[in-house]
Amino acid sequence: MKIAILSRNPKLYSTRRLVEAAEKRGHIARVIDPLRCYMNIAAHNPEIHYKGGKLEHFDAVIPRIGASVTFYATSVLRQFEMMGVFPLNESVAVSRSKDKLRSLQLLSRKGIGMPATGFAHSPDDTQDLLKLVGGAPVVIKLLEGTQGVGVVLAETRKAAESVIDAFRGLRAHFLVQEFIKEAGGSDIRCFVIGDKVVAAMKRTAKEGEFRSNLHRGGTAEIIRITPEERRMAVRAAKIVGLNVAGVDLLRSDKGPLIMEVNSSPGLEGIETVTGKDIAGQIIAFIEKNAQPHKTRTKGKG
């Protein structure tokens, strides 16, 4: 097969591993920078052009879309879909997962457990917003943040009010979430491929920090997850519409709670911690499932 990997940087660990795994299994892989693609929209015959010429035919496309290029890169992915190329994750599902509010709304509609969450832009009544999620301590998150940037723990009502006032001044979207103290600074990343959790790791924040992001000095270890956690992670990925997802859970007194569903989960941490060939499993999934024009939504909706 010919597999396109939509990624801005061929040197990234995840991109390199996907190329390596595809080649090892006898396929041809090419890294395509989505921002350098240009496309015709109007013609009956949708095409993608790249570096001065028409892009060759691919059987499958693997989107590795970063937060900063979501809008354009998902349009490029949609164009691949219109050309009948099988997407590992389809554009509609990628857009859903990139929009934290949209994905949390989808999950809550299906009854998936999550921390009590409120979201706001310019609330007039901060106290009422805090009451909505059960009062301090709360976690306040800027929607545009990734890797723990813009995620703040406000331990008292006063602190929460100050942070919310500051965010309001920024004219940013944010969410206010019940702080799951009993998670003890740890979360669980479940790596979902198809209808299985193929690997899981527990990430723990460094001393004095509540955010467990590896980029913030957190550490990771292999963990056995419960059948309930397994079911929940697979269901969350399915609801968002992703074939491959990194589903982040918190362990609470009320059971597992979903924090986030990522459509381009990194491979470095999970492969290093578990010693598993996740890239190889992703390519195997494509081998089994790739068929021309096989998307649920055809880029609609």
Ligand code: ADP
């Ligand atoms: P990002 O998407 O920027 O990584 P997250 O929402 O995943 O932001 O938050 C970063 C980290 O903060 C999480 O990995 C988790 O360890 C911690 N965290 C986030 N929300 C909560 C919460 N409601 N209760 C307890 N810890 C949380």
